[in-house]
Amino acid sequence: MTPDPGTPTDRTVPMLEMRGITKRFPGVVANDAVDLSVLPGQVHTLLGENGAGKSTLMKILYGLYQPDEGTISMNGEEIRISSPTDAIDRGIGMIHQHFMLVPTLTVAENVALGLGGRRGLADMRPVKAKLADVSERYGLHVDPDAYIWQLAVGERQRAEILKALYRDAQVLVLDEPTAVLTPPEVDDLFATLRQLTDDGRGLVFISHKLHEVMALSDEITVLRNGKVSGHTRPSDATRESLAEMMVGRPVELTRTVSSQERGQAKLVVEHLDVMGDRGQLAVEDLSIEVHEGEVVGVAGVSGNGQRELAEAIFGLRPIASGSVEIAGTRTIAPDPRRVREMGLAYVPEERMVHGAIGDFTVAENLMLCDYHRPPYTRRGMLDRTKISERCRELIRNYRVKTPGQHTPTRNLSGGNIQKVVIAREFGSGADAFVIAQPTRGVDIGAAEYIHERLLEQRSNGAAILLISEDLDEVMQLSDRIIVLLEGKIMGEVARADFDINTLGLMMSGVTAAS
Template structure:
């Protein structure tokens, strides 16, 4: 149990006098919005951060946890959202890092036997001779869990474990977690998805703005009660208003093939069609070619074959600038590295895709008056919380920076917009805002190509969904035929002939 934990970061009170109890052999959900302090609290327990105040007690005895090694020797293990694995090492090498017993030599065969023993005991199946980078996200997660068990963890903390899994993989994960529970393990799941908490947890603790606002056992809990506790008010999750738009404009991709970074074909003959006034969702487990497809359509990555057409106009041979001029907009997932130049001011960021011509460039020099005016327009129309347009982009919070980038791409007369995981890492408020803006862009006659790892987001926003699997695209599924489990199965390869 944790008592009176306080953790401050410069300017932020991340965890505010939190008491958190964990009982043996329970599955405990730590629920809250992004930024509520869930991960920070658990990082204190795992020794990643040191608490400014408070104490940690195990079986009534106070313990000092100064680093992850201390945590591990107290039987606590944590799987972070970004896995602590070395992609170029094999599974068994990853499990051997930092081993202390058994001499100087690295005897991988002996370690292999030990790992296989653990695999059998906990019912985890993984090919441990493979390199981690060859494994799917779900498999990598199992490696992480196995690693902690292998090191004798009795308490497992999982940070947003379902965020990049398909529905089927989530089912499997929950099954193994229950199996671990019956083996006597204690499990903490950090999540912002309340249905997951209701599904798996025996008890729930809700954090909001660094404080515990709700504690309960599962029996008798309702989703409404949990939502209210998380957000502090009751919200109706909006139904997005999809209006009928008639237009013949379209963004067409025909038989596109693209090479990946490792010199292998990541996109294989992909075809899709986005109409004006439509949101086309692309579903898929990350790493199935979505990134390469979007980069290739925008011109960041050369294509090996196929065509890209905007309104019947072939843009395959164009560079990025030509494609932007043809009406393409792009909201990359990496806001701080691709969406904006974070050390530059918001005003300069606002014209990142338009600075080469009127009205922002006159006679070879920037027209700062026009640039600032445009930036101010974005800030006011998209409710960006920023002091003014002269602050550097890095001063904005993730949500506000995303609003600014979305605003830029929408206000600069693009006719088609590509967006990758537009709401990842945003809180509920910002997420709702960005989703509504995407829908209203569609309703005004824009076409949107939406790539997301959040299947619920795709189901909520898309007119049609195309699934990508191993570089190939499926036939589009119409909105009336949306079925979460069916699309989940397609994400795992169903209906794709290899």
């Protein structure tokens, strides 16, 4: 493998330039005269809130959209990218946040997909030989004969990178590449990315984790409302200044969670076994207590039983054995309505699957759980005046940006849909909560506000089980953290002993004792 002969040896000459890129959709300008330039051997980070225009810009680069205005150049030559195949042929690779791999095929077969040739996937020997060379060169060791479904998350990501490098990509776009990795896996990934830049490749890095942006980037371009709001370097920036460029106002990135006396246990899970969708135990012999006035964080890489745990507690998934106790009432077969009546509210990880109904209005989603109770129902009839008053109050108190309470929920941004779910659950009067991935896919401003309201519930004496794959979020908000691995508790850490490296190792299966 050698770099494309067209790649400039002068590392001051951009290998990729996007100039004046403008893309309009009905009623919105997604990109407004955006410039982006990537030098050989450089990590150029693209930063911005949801809806800032990052995805649109990268879809234009990858040939999924065509710009209304502006130009794209590779190595000084203006080009037109008409499709992903065209982008790949020109040396542009994309590593998606949600892996674009076929689980039932091997690593080598996934790499070979789309390469063409008369023999297709019949003869994998030349593919494996070249794959072994690329793997060895960049330290991306993955068994080429392993099926994707057999691989750990970090290995799947290595397979995605190998797929791009196999095609000799000179410019790699990495969309939230650390979202599902443990801290040690992030360190390994960053070492690989630096090796790629040392080899003269250019990287476009998209992330919302500001400490990672500061650690990896050479250049940073910030988008806000489709326009470039700032361009800087880590040496000239701070996490706070980057956040302000993204949002347009100062943002509180770190929180001091005041210590407080915890009360009695409000949520008790004892010896819980829960089956997963594949017929195997997803949660095994798990016991947790959450007390009044505390946040217990659950950390772990995605797919280690977090979703099954939350669904079992709330009655959305059967319990194989064990029990759940809410406010002193024990049950071995919870169902959602009964759980709510016992005083537990639930913010699910998939807001548009279990949290909200897109075709319902904002008001209907806000009242989904309380419409049948007084004062919203009288003698079997809905009191629309009371419902409207309550919805106006929730929309105001939780700063939901919506044209009105009768707007279809699907028309709102992801952050505002999450605020609707949070408003309904936090406004329910519950004194115990299971909150899963509260800020997944929301922008930094909405995340700041959601954190405020969560800690407000804690101050009011609520017992909160917080499940998040964002280790920074768990560490910032929790009084203590338990780490899940393959459905079992690897260990528990108190706030005074929080350490990202220790927690990361536990997430990987290394305990403090070992």
